[in-house]
């Protein structure tokens with residue numbers, strides 16, 4: 001039986017979509033696996049006046065897809081309590097405090113508190129402030145706060161939010177969610193790099209030509225139009241997920257595989273990203289917005305989106321890292337809504353052999369000059385397939401001597417993948433363990449926002465020609481041209 005974790009969760013935004021889609025199922029899986037047993041309780045709060053019974057029904061409904069034994073579902077749901085709560089009203093925190101203390105005694109929770117802020121970010125500061133002023137933190141156990149994205153809208157607002165939080169919590173009590181860091185294959189980046197001499201010894205500008213990170217989505221904005229229209233793809237995906245992935249791909253080897261050592265290396269990597277000057281933005285970053293294609297509506301026709309919205313639903317960019325390891329290697333990143341398919345992949349494109357001895361007509365090429373040999377590509381498939389692919393040149397079968405690219409392929413088997421925890425389950429488990437390795441730390445965020453702010457500001461000041469790509473494509477042509485002008489191309493093409 002796993003080591004039981006003991007804690008009281010207080011979920012602000014307990015009636016919301018995130019709680020129902022992600023948090024309750026993840027907590028339930030931790031319960032099924034025995035990480036949560038008798039000594040846990042959950043208070044769900046939101047403004048609505050729900051009863052505990054109704055809350056239990058909602059919890060039970062949120063687990064419907066898991067096909068679990070109803071008796072276990074009911075046992076699990078009995079640990080949940082609902083408290084109607086206005087986050088701006090100090091009185092309400094006193095009620096919450098009393099309930100917390102009662103549950104602490106009832107379930108033997110040893111003063112361990114996890115506050116989960118799963119609601120609009122403009123309330124994070126108020127909640128943190130009240131948790132302190134109404135003495136909601138305990139002295140005898142741990143106090144941790146888990147924060148959902150977005151963490152700020154730009155550097156200034158992120159800093160302000162951080163100041164509000166750190167007035168109540170220390171940095172080591174703050175768990176900022178980036179759910180990509182909970183994904184199996186994103187965590188695997190470190191295993192591949194630091195567990196295999198063949199990769200780590202080639203992981204630099206002498207052998208790597210360029211790196212490509214693609215987070216592609218097939219769906220549009222769905223129900224999140226209001227949030228998304230204020231955010232756009234750059235803030236929604238690049239500032240957080242993509243830059244976090246880049247930091248894991250580019251950081252130096254940490255002294256030990258610990259939260260502190262990894263954070264030190266990630267911060268160094270992010271600070272080494274070459275900042276763009278406003279006049280360099282247009283050459284290095286491409287934005288897009290989807291048109292309609294008869295089957296799906298254009299972004300500007302979506303519900304709650306203004307017909308002249310200039311929000312980016314696609315971004316492609318070139319990021320340079322100015323350090324000894326990466327100088328000269330472009331990192332191309334792209335993400336967007338309504339693209340060809342839903343997948344995430346990372347392509348590490350190696351330099352070609354310097355001389356192609358198989359074809360005498362070929363020029364003697366240095367690094368990236370074209371020889372007819374294809375470059376080796378290591379692909380990390382993050383989703384939906386989880387695994388790796390390595391493209392190599394081999395002899396084509398048959399008479400004569402010609403080379404042809406072949407692929408070595410590994411994918412986690414479907415049974416292992418089905419049993420592997422979902423990102424939120426993994427992250428909740430880490431937070432219960434006090435392990436913030438797979439959460440975003442403030443210095444990382446600060447560097448990411450500073451990089452992204454320059455691009456966003458330039459875009460805000462210049463009107464784009466939108467819409468500029470078709471649903472089902474891989475974004476505007478300018479995204480391909482971004483690589484072509486460096487003599488490269490996207491490994492994944494539609």
Ligand code: BG6
Pocket residue numbers: 179217236344
């Ligand atoms: C979220 C973004 O952070 O990530 C969404 O806000 C996006 O817009 C989602 O759809 C993608 O996550 P995943 O895990 O489905 O790739």
